[in-house]
Amino acid sequence: MAVISLKHVLVAVALVSSAAQAFPAYGSLAGLSERDFKFAMSTLKPRMPAPAPGPLRFDGPKLAEDKEHPFKPMKMDDLRGPCPGLNTLAAHGYLPRNGVATPAQIIQASMDGFNMENNLARFTTYAAHLLDGNVVTDLLSIGAKTPKTGPDPDTGALVAGLRNHGTFEGDASVTRADAFFGDNFSFNETLFDQFVDFSERFGNGFYNYTVAAELRFHRVQQGIAENPHFSFVGFRHLTAYAEVTFPVNMFIDGRRTGFERLQLDMQTAETFFKDNRFPRGFHRSEKPSGTEGLVEIFSAHPTQPGRNAGAVDTFTVDDSLGDVGSANGFCSIYTGLANVTIPSLYPNPTGVLRRNLITNLQFLFDGLPKQSNCTQIFPFGSM
Numbered sequence: 001m002a003v004i005s006l007k008h009v010l011v012a013v014a015l016v017s018s019a020a021q022a023f024p025a026y027g028s029l030a031g032l033s034e035r036d037f038k039f040a041m042s043t044l045k046p047r048m049p050a051p052a053p054g055p056l057r058f059d060g061p062k063l064a065e066d067k068e069h070p071f072k073p074m075k076m077d078d079l080r081g082p083c084p085g086l087n088t089l090a091a092h093g094y095l096p097r098n099g100v101a102t103p104a105q106i107i108q109a110s111m112d113g114f115n116m117e118n119n120l121a122r123f124t125t126y127a128a129h130l131l132d133g134n135v136v137t138d139l140l141s142i143g144a145k146t147p148k149t150g151p152d153p154d155t156g157a158l159v160a161g162l163r164n165h166g167t168f169e170g171d172a173s174v175t176r177a178d179a180f181f182g183d184n185f186s187f188n189e190t191l192f193d194q195f196v197d198f199s200e201r202f203g204n205g206f207y208n209y210t211v212a213a214e215l216r217f218h219r220v221q222q223g224i225a226e227n228p229h230f231s232f233v234g235f236r237h238l239t240a241y242a243e244v245t246f247p248v249n250m251f252i253d254g255r256r257t258g259f260e261r262l263q264l265d266m267q268t269a270e271t272f273f274k275d276n277r278f279p280r281g282f283h284r285s286e287k288p289s290g291t292e293g294l295v296e297i298f299s300a301h302p303t304q305p306g307r308n309a310g311a312v313d314t315f316t317v318d319d320s321l322g323d324v325g326s327a328n329g330f331c332s333i334y335t336g337l338a339n340v341t342i343p344s345l346y347p348n349p350t351g352v353l354r355r356n357l358i359t360n361l362q363f364l365f366d367g368l369p370k371q372s373n374c375t376q377i378f379p380f381g382s383m
């Protein structure tokens with residue numbers, strides 16, 4: 001008798017707390033149990049995915065911190081994550097300052113603030129949205145408020161947005177430590193000191209493609225030697241190389257020319273990586289920019305995708321989710337995402353979830369580089 005009433009009390013408490021605890025509109029629906037999914041759908045407002053913005057009309061350099069985009073310090077409830085580019089865009093109001101946005105807003109902001117090239121902005125953003133966003137509400141958070149990255153105990157939601165480890169966010173970042181070491185998204189002073197040291201040794205005090213090649217390779221070697229769970233597979237094999245080109249292509253003032261245009265000074269680097277803001281007077285890139293320099297950075301020290309097997313120095317090659325260095329590099333990464341990783345997050349989608357997954361996968365495919373000629377994959381069928 002006593003046991004039954006205690007059980008009733010617990011059930012009642014659980015009902016009250018889950019009723020009070022609506023599913024967060026930006027929480028990922030990946031991997032939810034059927035029960036949690038039903039609850040989520042009962043509280044969420046589904047939206048048709050907004051169409052992807054096209055290229056900029058004026059695509060030259062432009063003052064980033066203009067009248068409409070002043071820097072403002074974070075408020076208590078603002079969400080920030082591992083990407084210094086997106087954190088900066090939110091701090092200046094190119095993105096909603098709270099850090100929750102639609103994919104269309106993220107693409108537009110990356111173009112407006114940094115002149116990121118349209119296809120790259122689309123491919124990156126839809127990959128992020130499919131991996132970490134809420135595809136039913138069409139919202140993605142660029143990070144999280146609390147350090148917590150696991151599922152929310154009340155709703156099962158993955159609320160960490162881009163801080164979520166192992167989907168987009170990954171190991172071997174140049175200014176953020178691996179998740180294994182505890183803090184996977186914050187600016188890390190020790191690693192930034194290493195960034196400065198490499199820039200002194202290989203770039204005469206500036207960060208450039210030569211420095212990027214050395215530092216990228218070194219961070220991979222560090223991961224293999226120090227992190228028993230070091231993982232460098234599939235999409236991460238691409239983003240790790242793409243991200244080291246961004247500081248040269250998009251953190252340097254677009255009014256520079258010649259050799260100087262490709263040499264990033266340390267004060268500017270620190271303003272973006274640590275303070276997440278545009279330097280005073282900064283002008284965005286002079287032309288739509290993306291992963292220029294990636295091939296020469298990769299070729300300087302080619303690596304293969306793979307992971308440590310639970311102990312340091314046990315790196316084992318695994319190219320089942322793609323390999324940037326292979327003949328069809330970009331397509332192999334796309335195939336890993338569309339054929340394996342994304343369907344594994346959503347094993348049996350139906351209704352509006354399935355519809356929006358199909359739409360976002362189409363947007364992802366449309367964002368592939370124009371010359372890439374990849375075979376499209378339809379893991380959820382077509383509409």
Ligand code: HEM
Pocket residue numbers: 082083084085086106107110114116120121122124125128162168169170171172173174175176239243244246247250251
């Ligand atoms: C288009 C949408 C974008 C998305 C979804 C995105 C997402 C991310 C994520 C999840 C990471 C963390 C990956 C990791 O290192 O573990 C990251 C890193 C990074 N992002 Fe972005 N990003 C975007 C645009 C940009 C832009 C426009 C810039 C620069 C102007 C930028 C610069 C960087 C840099 C430099 C890193 C590397 C940080 C490091 O290694 O310490 N991103 N981005």
Ligand SMILES: *[C@@H]1O[C@H](CO)[C@@H](O)[C@H](O)[C@H]1NC(C)=O
Pocket residue numbers: 176177178181182183188189190191
């Ligand atoms: C910064 O990164 C280093 C190297 O990965 C790591 O040992 C250290 O614990 C990190 N520091 C903080 C404060 O997270």
Ligand SMILES: *[C@@H]1O[C@H](CO)[C@@H](O)[C@H](O)[C@H]1NC(C)=O
Pocket residue numbers: 202203204208209210211262
């Ligand atoms: C990087 O800087 C070093 C030192 O100035 C220079 O020798 C090298 O050519 C630069 N690399 C690139 C790609 O600009």
Ligand SMILES: *[C@@H]1O[C@H](CO)[C@@H](O)[C@H](O)[C@H]1NC(C)=O
Pocket residue numbers: 335339
């Ligand atoms: C996609 O995965 C299936 C197995 O789930 C496999 O049979 C097929 O060959 C894969 N397609 C591509 C293009 O890799």
Ligand SMILES: *[C@@H]1O[C@H](CO)[C@@H](O)[C@H](O)[C@H]1NC(C)=O
Pocket residue numbers: 373
């Ligand atoms: C694109 O791929 C198709 C089939 O995979 C092939 O027949 C065609 O020649 C390719 N086109 C280019 C421009 O590479």
Ligand SMILES: CC(=O)N[C@H]1CO[C@H](CO)[C@@H](O)[C@@H]1O
Pocket residue numbers: 147148149150164165179180182183184185
């Ligand atoms: C795997 C993972 O998410 N690791 C960590 C990421 O960073 C946060 C904040 O320090 C940790 O709480 C997670 O355990």
